[in-house]
Amino acid sequence: MHDVGWKVGGKQGEGIDSTGEIYAIALHRMGYYVFTYRHFMSLIKGGHTNYKIRVADEVVRHHGDLVHVLIAFDQTTIDENWRQLAPGAVVIYDGATFQAHLPDGLQAHLCDVPLTGIAKEAGGAIMKNMVSIGVTAAVHGIDPTAFLPVIQDKFGKKGEAVVQANLEAVRQGYAYYRSHYDVSIPMPPLPQQRSSDHLFISGNQATGFGALDGGCRMLAAYPITPATEIMYWLIEHLPKQGGVVLQAEDEIAAVNMAIGANYAGVPAMTSTSGPGFSLMMEALGLAGMSETPLVIVDVQRSGPSTGLPTKTEQSDLNEALYGTHGEIPRVVLTPRTVEECYRFTADAFALAERYQVPVIVLSDLYMGMSAQSIDRLPREEVTRDRGRRMSDEDLQALAPGAYVRYDDSSPTGISPRSIPGQRNGRYVALGNEHNGIGLEVEEQYIRVAQANKRRRKLAHFAHQSGVSVDGVKDAPFALIGFGSTHGVLEEARAALARQGLTIKHIHLSRVAPFPAEDMMAALAGVERALVVELNQTGQLADLIRKEVGFHDVLSNCLKYDGDPIELREILARAEQVFPTGVLQ
Amino acid sequence: MSTMKDFKAEKPTWCPGCGDFGVLNAMQRAAVALGLEPEDVVVVSGIGCSGKMSQHFGGYGLHSLHGRSLPTAQAVKLANRNLTVFAAGGDGDGYGIGMGHFIHAIRRNIDITYIVMDNHIYGLTTGQASPTSDVGSQTKTSPRGTVERPIEPLQLALSERCGFVAQAFSGDTKHMAQVIERAVRHRGFSLVNVFSPCVTFNKVNSYEFYKEKLVNLDADPAYDCHDRLAAMRRVAEADNLVVGVVYEDTEQPAYDDAVYGYPEEPLAHLEPRLSDAMYEEILATFR
Numbered sequence: 022m023h024d025v026g027w028k029v030g031g032k033q034g035e036g037i038d039s040t041g042e043i044y045a046i047a048l049h050r051m052g053y054y055v056f057t058y059r060h061f062m063s064l065i066k067g068g069h070t071n072y073k074i075r076v077a078d079e080v081v082r083h084h085g086d087l088v089h090v091l092i093a094f095d096q097t098t099i100d101e102n103w104r105q106l107a108p109g110a111v112v113i114y115d116g117a118t119f120q121a122h123l124p125d126g127l128q129a130h131l132c133d134v135p136l137t138g139i140a141k142e143a144g145g146a147i148m149k150n151m152v153s154i155g156v157t158a159a160v161h162g163i164d165p166t167a168f169l170p171v172i173q174d175k176f177g178k179k180g181e182a183v184v185q186a187n188l189e190a191v192r193q194g195y196a197y198y199r200s201h202y203d204v205s206i207p208m209p210p211l212p213q214q215r216s217s218d219h220l221f222i223s224g225n226q227a228t229g230f231g232a233l234d235g236g237c238r239m240l241a242a243y244p245i246t247p248a249t250e251i252m253y254w255l256i257e258h259l260p261k262q263g264g265v266v267l268q269a270e271d272e273i274a275a276v277n278m279a280i281g282a283n284y285a286g287v288p289a290m291t292s293t294s295g296p297g298f299s300l301m302m303e304a305l306g307l308a309g310m311s312e313t314p315l316v317i318v319d320v321q322r323s324g325p326s327t328g329l330p331t332k333t334e335q336s337d338l339n340e341a342l343y344g345t346h347g348e349i350p351r352v353v354l355t356p357r358t359v360e361e362c363y364r365f366t367a368d369a370f371a372l373a374e375r376y377q378v379p380v381i382v383l384s385d386l387y388m389g390m391s392a393q394s395i396d397r398l399p400r401e402e403v404t405r406d407r408g409r410r411m412s413d414e415d416l417q418a419l420a421p422g423a424y425v426r427y428d429d430s431s432p433t434g435i436s437p438r439s440i441p442g443q444r445n446g447r448y449v450a451l452g453n454e455h456n457g458i459g460l461e462v463e464e465q466y467i468r469v470a471q472a473n474k475r476r477r478k479l480a481h482f483a484h485q486s487g488v489s490v491d492g493v494k495d496a497p498f499a500l501i502g503f504g505s506t507h508g509v510l511e512e513a514r515a516a517l518a519r520q521g522l523t524i525k526h527i528h529l530s531r532v533a534p535f536p537a538e539d540m541m542a543a544l545a546g547v548e549r550a551l552v553v554e555l556n557q558t559g560q561l562a563d564l565i566r567k568e569v570g571f572h573d574v575l576s577n578c579l580k581y582d583g584d585p586i587e588l589r590e591i592l593a594r595a596e597q598v599f600p601t602g603v604l605q
Numbered sequence: 606m607s608t609m610k611d612f613k614a615e616k617p618t619w620c621p622g623c624g625d626f627g628v629l630n631a632m633q634r635a636a637v638a639l640g641l642e643p644e645d646v647v648v649v650s651g652i653g654c655s656g657k658m659s660q661h662f663g664g665y666g667l668h669s670l671h672g673r674s675l676p677t678a679q680a681v682k683l684a685n686r687n688l689t690v691f692a693a694g695g696d697g698d699g700y701g702i703g704m705g706h707f708i709h710a711i712r713r714n715i716d717i718t719y720i721v722m723d724n725h726i727y728g729l730t731t732g733q734a735s736p737t738s739d740v741g742s743q744t745k746t747s748p749r750g751t752v753e754r755p756i757e758p759l760q761l762a763l764s765e766r767c768g769f770v771a772q773a774f775s776g777d778t779k780h781m782a783q784v785i786e787r788a789v790r791h792r793g794f795s796l797v798n799v800f801s802p803c804v805t806f807n808k809v810n811s812y813e814f815y816k817e818k819l820v821n822l823d824a825d826p827a828y829d830c831h832d833r834l835a836a837m838r839r840v841a842e843a844d845n846l847v848v849g850v851v852y853e854d855t856e857q858p859a860y861d862d863a864v865y866g867y868p869e870e871p872l873a874h875l876e877p878r879l880s881d882a883m884y885e886e887i888l889a890t891f892r
């Protein structure tokens with residue numbers, strides 16, 4: 022794989038995101054694979070923000086450790102990001118705005134380009150972003166006209182003059198760099214083969230799309246970073262399918278609305294992040310107890326409490342697994358990729374209806390907000406199921422009032438449900454312990470029979486998620502992760518293998534029901550495993566110990582400073598943990 | 606045509622004399638008068654003695670969480686507009702823990718009927734102060750009398766421009782049934798606050814207490830239930846002790862009439878499938 026890293030940084034509100042997005046989409050349309058990462062703060066104006074793009078000639082699943090071209094709109098951008106500069110990197114700044122300086126001894130080229138001056142000449146200071154894209158094009162030898170289609174898309178509504186002015190800004194930036202500097206950094210070769218789909222999509226968009234395709238027809242949610250984008254996406258698309266998006270007054274309302282709709286026969290979900298997820302815990306129990314299908318997407322962010330609202334983490338694992346009082350059956354899916362954000366969210370509706378349980382999809386800010394190039398969405402793999410239902414005929418065939426919604430004699434624990442409006446199908450769905458027809462009871466034997474019925478439902482759970490193993494199957498060393506770290510762990514595995522370590526990568530795309538058998542098999546013969554996760558206490562490692570043991574085999578690699586983990590951080594920890602003699 | 610018998614479920618577990626019997630009876634009568642089939646009625650209740658309504662009414666039921674009947678009921682209605690949906694609960698349920706949802710249900714104006722069995726006490730948890738307890742009420746959690754001012758549900762609803770505001774009394778189920786019938790007929794969110802005495806834990810707000818004091822606005826030919834400000838004044842003058850339809854505004858569009866894209870056919874009856882053509886159209890936005 023060949024790749025380069027590009028980053029633009031400045032103050033929030035300076036158009037950093039749109040600059041990054043325009044450049045990323047342009048590269049994507051040229052046929053490259055890009056991975057973007059937005060670093061931003063929980064405030065509106067001021068504060069440092071940056072947009073990273075990694076460009077490659079094949080699919081990339083991580084934003085990459087290195088930056089080869091840095092567009093710095095202020096000194097803070099340099100101070101915050103110089104550690105990522107690759108040797109020989111180009112740093113572009115505007116000497117009319119500030120005098121840039123790099124740490125002593127750093128091998129990088131500082132290039133003063135009058136970004137704002139050129140932009141003003143082209144038609145307005147705000148176009149300094151387009152000028153910097155032109156400069157980047159010059160550094161990489163990209164023809165500036167390649168940006169025309171994206172500029173047209175972005176500014177076409179504002180008229181041809183605006184389109185031309187922006188293109189001119191790109192051209193002028195390109196020309197200025199060409200005539201003043203000669204450092205160039207080659208682009209990766211264009212991918213030879215390109216899938217016809219070649220999509221540019223974020224985890225949040227893929228989640229919204231998956232929900233829509235999986236049958237979701239009601240979203241009730243309350244705005245929260247980084248999950249709101251799911252709401253935005255569905256507001257665009259759900260009403261066209263006869264669906265509804267409700268902005269609830271809070272997350273308690275949101276989750277109870279999703280329960281109400283599912284009870285009444287409409288696949289519904291709620292999407293949220295940590296603080297909202299916490300507010301949903303009581304209702305999660307109601308869904309479990311009343312056997313009402315429910316889908317919750319938790320796009321994790323840094324906790325606890327309000328935490329770092331715009332930063333990533335994987336610290337809601339325990340809450341997803343154990344949250345709510347009492348005991349309920351539940352499914353917790355941890356998609357590894359944006360493709361799985363799509364497929365697992367779609368599948369979540371089928372699983373929720375098939376098993377009549379809450380299904381939690383655990384995504385995170387890193388995967389949710391990072392738009393990236395992928396080849397295609399696996400639509401043909403989506404599970405479609407409306408679960409066991411009483412048909413009108415089934416109900417008519419019963420004696421009046423004979424329908425038993427919570428029939429505990431069901432061997433699978435799953436008893437077909439009816440939908441309000443259906444004749445002879447009345448019952449009460451409830452959070453109290455209940456008998457077969459949904460009346461609250463406290464007899465011990467009924468309680469136990471119903472609790473066992475609920476628990477049986479997942480005994481034969483089946484879904485294409487669980488444990489994946491990449492690399493040398495019987496390797497003595499292993500990297501372990503869950504969810505969005507799959508990409509970077511694959512890169513770590515490849516790097517360690519190149520250094521001579523016999524290693525595999527075990528990854529969990531589902532944590533409940535826990536795929537214990539497969540995990541046992543994956544860990545058999547492993548002498549040392551490094552469990553990589555973005556939290557402080559090693560929640561995944563604890564889960565693995567609890568479920569399958571291997572206490573002395575597991576070591577932790579933890580990160581909880583809010584930033585996504587870098588490849589080099591994993592490798593540095595690997596060096597401490599794996600037998601150093603093996604590594605060169 | 607359904608009859609009272611069709612709405613009978615298991616024998617209620619309320620204390621003999623509990624006001625909630627009257628509410629149940631009035632809801633059933635209204636349902637019969639409206640010509641509803643039991644399967645087309647959903648009662649979504651909160652938690653409390655009043656919360657048992659979903660189990661006792663005899664339609665479909667959803668016995669939700671303490672304070673959460675409203676969001677749940679609103680979604681049930683949106684999921685299937687053919688259903689008649691009641692939210693039901695107590696004063697603690699609706700005006701304490703669930704108060705936020707109350708205001709927002711009024712704003713959202715989804716076509717459901719909200720029945721609050723207001724006994725000025727926490728019944729199920731055996732007699733603590735409630736948000737509607739009068740100042741000075743001696744309860745288990747206020748042995749020396751409450752000091753907080755009570756919520757005034759009617760005024761609150763009126764000030765939020767609730768499209769249908771009514772009050773009823775468990776001592777007159779015939780009248781309550783008429784009020785509920787009108788509430789159900791109203792397109793949009795309707796509130797029926799019911800003085801429903803707790804004979805076990807509230808010896809003050811008893812049947813006798815209300816019988817002496819209540820004024821029936823429906824029986825007053827001079828009263829105009831379409832004048833909101835007059836309604837607020839009248840309720841204030843009567844110190845909230847009125848029954849009947851206090852206010853109705855038939856102009857406000859219900860949520861489902863106003864919201865973009867909401868289909869005529871019940872959502873629950875639509876096949877939730879994305880066509881290949883739509884899928885491709887959406888896919889193209891990611892290229």
Ligand SMILES: Cc1ncc(C[n+]2csc(CCOP(=O)(O)OP(=O)(O)O)c2C)c(N)n1
Pocket residue numbers: 652653654655656671694695696697698699722724726727728729730735
């Ligand atoms: C979250 C939560 N907190 C507390 C309770 C305990 N609880 C059950 S019912 C109730 C109060 C009931 O009072 P009210 O709503 O007035 O109903 P009533 O019994 O008077 O009809 C309380 C506090 C609960 N079930 N759930």
Ligand code: SF4
Pocket residue numbers: 618619620622623624625654655724728729802803804805806
């Ligand atoms: S405690 Fe009060 S509210 Fe509860 S059933 Fe008895 S009388 Fe009714």
Ligand SMILES: [Mg+2]
Pocket residue numbers: 653695696697722723724725726727728735
């Ligand atoms: Mg009460």
